[in-house]
Amino acid sequence: MNAPTTVPTLYGLVAEFDGEKPLIHAIETMREAGYRSMDAYTPYPSHAVSDALDFKTSRLPLIVLIGGIVGGLTGFGMQYYFMAIDYPHNVGGRPLNSWPMWIPVTFELTILFAAFSAVLGMLALNGLPMPYHPLFNVERFALASRDRFFLCIESTDPKFDLVETRRHLLAAHAKEVSDVEN
């Protein structure tokens, strides 16, 4: 057990579970006990876990929509400018703004910009790349990418108390609870 003076440097307490169901049960227990600053770590994506954490929306779809619209406008505007203004080329008196011919490139750039927005937006919202994170100091946390499920109660939570929180986590059937050094 750490001395009280080290509390501010602690990132939180992490509890280990050996399945998705015990993890969800623990999240529900901890939320009922009033904890809010927490995150779960799982070996695969699970909506049941993010639902239990009450994490239900993200701005990513909006970012992708905006990216797609910008890409489409860029594609069409670029072709209009080059073919009708910058380098007008009269082909048998046909209109310079022959817009049906701009559709393929407009479409491709819409997809390209939207795809870049999806990937870069996802990384930015997730705060990645992040080479260092306090959780990596916990040796057993390496199993989060194999078959173990973790719940971290962060020290920023107003209810966080080293002794009380640990007791709560153990009462919620955690296999093991470890300090997370900053």
Place this chain on the structure above:
Amino acid sequence: MQPPRPANGSGTSTPVLAPGHTFGSITDKISSIVLARKTTRGWMLGLAVSFALVMVLFASLGYLIVRGTGIWGINAPVMWGFAIVNFVWWIGIGHAGTLISAILLLLKQPWRTSINRFAEAMTLFAVACAGIFPLMHMGRPWFFYWLTPYPNTMGLQPQFRSPLVWDVFAVTTYLLVSLMFWYVGLIPDMATLRDRAKNRAAQIVFGFLAMGWRGSAKHWFRYEQAYLLLAGLATPLVVSVHTVVSFDFAVAILPGWHTTIFPPYFVAGAIFSGFAMVLTLSIPIRSIYGLQDFITLRHLDNMAKIILATGMLVSYGYAMEGFMAWYGGNEFEQYVALNRLFGPYAPVYWLLLACNVISPQIFWFKRFRQSIPVLFVVSLIVNVGMWLERFIIVVTSLHRDYLPSSWDMYYPTFWDWATYIGTIGLFVCLLFLFVRFLPMISIFEMRALQSEVQGKEQTT
């Protein structure tokens, strides 16, 4: 929430994942191929042979740059020889990877999970091989950047009314989106390898590539959103890419090319050849690396069904080409149809019909869909057949068009073959490196599949 579905799919009893696995055993089995398995002699030999072919490719391209495209068999009137045949063939092969990873994901087909990673890798490598050909076919490849719009002292811009410029945008977008899709899929697996690697260099490399992924539920939530959105974007993209490739032909007024059936017929042909290539690759990979538990007979059976279905679509395309030539009443179109059937390239055309129309029919029978040797041989035949199809499309339309005085034959030269075989070497070489250094099956998606199978077992 996902709608409930049987974990082993409908109808068949062969599961998509052999029973008796846990999250740990799946993770260990796939990651140990990268981390623990010793580099075998077979692998070294395969890499050496394919790398030698890469050198053949470099030599052919180097000689091409020195001497010009005259070293190839192309001449008036057949200016599009092997280069365009191979370009369309390779890019078509790539399409199955995107289909498996994007369309089958959106259709919630659990059997895609164990084959999507190397199908996506196959896409990337095939597109890389495809890209070489139009670039080198330009004659002065060092001016490739003239295809992009940029402010220049010549005061020129590319012609955006040309399908060839659309092609540049379509193929570049396809390459970049496929690369992002592949890399995003790899991030959680890079974290698994980082956490399990024993040696420092592997920890640093995989740690760098994992970008600090730690499996947070909030990250997973946005990750899945991004992955689904990418799949939704890649689905129309993959259709558009081969459509634009077919526009290269269909927008021209040459008999045999100027048809509206080309876009759907090209897309079906692409999926047909791509699935054949996935079969060609997955059959040896699953037996060499002992992955029969993950790539089961169910996968091979399903792929054979898709080959049968797309083979029928392609056959319909051939039938419609003939029908429209007759029904359209245009004498030049009629001549192209007759010339394909009975002209100087007729043996190639009949061979292509045998490969693409007749050979897949064997997959009506379950016995053959589950027979590894039959699957492997037919997949090779289909690969050859689709290459012959592109040869017929490119060469027979060009070599005899409107004016008989300009008719001529096209024969590939040594350098045509060397370049083509060289790209096959590049493709195989990249695959050898991929199976050695990256997880060839998506580990986290297999864990998710396992959790579904488990959930199913608990509820029944």
